[in-house]
Amino acid sequence: MTKRIIIFLTSLIFLTGAFLNAQASKTLVVYFSWSGNTRAAAEYVREILNTDIFEIIPANRYPSDYSAMLSQYRREKERDTFPRLANNIDISQYDTIILGYPNWGSDLPFVVKSFLSANNFSGKRIAPLCTHGGGGFARSINSIRELCPNATILEGFSVNGREARNSKNNLQNWLNRVL
Secondary structure: OHHHHHHHHHHHHHHHHHHHHHHHOOEEEEEOOOOOHHHHHHHHHHHHHOOEEEEOOEOOOOOOOHHHHHHHHHHHHHHOOOOOEOOOOOOOOOOEEEEEEEOEOOEOOHHHHHHHHHOOOOOOEEEEEEEEOOOOOOOHHHHHHHHOOOOEEOOOEEEEHHHHHHOHHHHHHHHHHHO
């Protein structure tokens, strides 16, 4: 009987510790989406983790027309300028950031670079979530490392944009591995 009580109490202490650790670690889903593919994947992650979510919005929104959006992106790239943000969030209360973005020109969109530059990611864990048209992460992980040198970059998840809306199970498996 005493042995069972000790085992029960030990298990209770272990479970309480695990619960408190989960509560102490806070995750935020941050994303930028032009076409809606990254938004769909980010919403799945928010739903799976039951956590906060934040959409990166540029002060001057990208046009809905693909050719016009591409022209705006090319101007940003030629000038190597980060667009102003319409919004921001205090990330100090979060330990882990799931960073959702599309692969634009084999890299992060400049508005995502603006967000990373505008915030202090020291000591944070960043899990990249990239949607793409066939190029995977390309240079985006290196850009995150350059812009957030004091953050820990976790294993990322990339998905073709056409498959993003059907990726919930794969996202769940990825989150189970990295978090």
